[in-house]
Amino acid sequence: MRILRLNRPEKRNALTPATVAELAAGIRACAADATSAGIVIAGEGPSFCTGVDLAEFAGGDRHSVRALVAGLADLCAAARRSSKPICCALHGHCLGAGLELAAACDLRVAAAGARLGMPEVLVGIPSVIDAVLLQQHIGLGRAKELILTGEPISAEQALDWGLVNRVVAAEDLIGTAIAMLESVARATPEAIRVQKALFEEWLNASFDDAVASSQEALAEAFDSGEPQELARRRMEGRS
Numbered sequence: 001m002r003i004l005r006l007n008r009p010e011k012r013n014a015l016t017p018a019t020v021a022e023l024a025a026g027i028r029a030c031a032a033d034a035t036s037a038g039i040v041i042a043g044e045g046p047s048f049c050t051g052v053d054l055a056e057f058a059g060g061d062r063h064s065v066r067a068l069v070a071g072l073a074d075l076c077a078a079a080r081r082s083s084k085p086i087c088c089a090l091h092g093h094c095l096g097a098g099l100e101l102a103a104a105c106d107l108r109v110a111a112a113g114a115r116l117g118m119p120e121v122l123v124g125i126p127s128v129i130d131a132v133l134l135q136q137h138i139g140l141g142r143a144k145e146l147i148l149t150g151e152p153i154s155a156e157q158a159l160d161w162g163l164v165n166r167v168v169a170a171e172d173l174i175g176t177a178i179a180m181l182e183s184v185a186r187a188t189p190e191a192i193r194v195q196k197a198l199f200e201e202w203l204n205a206s207f208d209d210a211v212a213s214s215q216e217a218l219a220e221a222f223d224s225g226e227p228q229e230l231a232r233r234r235m236e237g238r239s
Contacts, residue, residue: 002036003041003174004027004039005044006041007044009045010045012046012047012049012093013098014050015072017071020072023041023101024074024075027078027082030082030084031078031083037181038087038181039082039087040086040088040089041088046092047092048089048090049095050095051097057125069128069129072100072129073129073130076100076104081197081200083196085196086105087105087107087178088101088105088107088108088109089176090110090116090155090173093116093152094116095115095119099116100129100130103163104133106196107165107177108163109164109166109168109173110166110173111168111169112156114167116152117152120150127147131143138161165180190221197217
C-alpha cells in the first residue's frame, strides 16, 4: 500500500494550488505503480484537512479562484478515476475541500472525535466540485443540512449517516485504512479497475445506460480467462 500525506501541519493541512497539484500528481503516480495495491490519503498534524487556505480567498479574485477550483476538480477526479482503491484516513477536522476529496475516495475511515463539515456558506461561497457527491453518500436532506448550515458533524454521526465506513481509535486509523484496502486487494487489479470505472460511469449515466454498460463490462471480463480460472479455483476449494 502507498500512503500519501498532506503535510502542512502548521496550517492544519489547508490547501493551496501547489499542495492540490502535488497531491493529484501523487495519486496518479501511485495508480501507475504496479507494485501498489491501494492508496491511503492521510494528514500530518492535528487535522486531516481544514479545506482551502483562507489566504487564497482573502487575496483572491474571480480568475485566481477559477484556477484553484479547476485544480481541486482535477484532484477529486484523480481520486475517483484512479485504477487503485483509495481510502481516506480522517482525523481532527475534515472540512470543505478536504471533505470533497474524502467524498471522491472509495472508502473513508475516521478517528473517534473527528469533525466533518462544509463551512463554505459561512464565508459567503457555495460548496462545489465533489460536494455534489454528498447527496449520493448521505441523501439530499442530510446533504442540505450539512451544506446549508455549515455546521460540522461528529465522526460518529458521519458513520450513522453513511458518510464514513468506520470509526476507530486514533492510533488504529492508518492500520484500519490499510486493512480495508487489503480486503479490496483480494480481488484482481483488473477487476478492481473495471469496477471503479463502472462506478464513475454510473455517476454520469442514466439508469438504463448504466445497466447496459455493466452487462458489457461483465461479458468483456471473460475474454481474459481470469474469471473462469477463479471460478474453478473456488469450486475446487482453492483460494
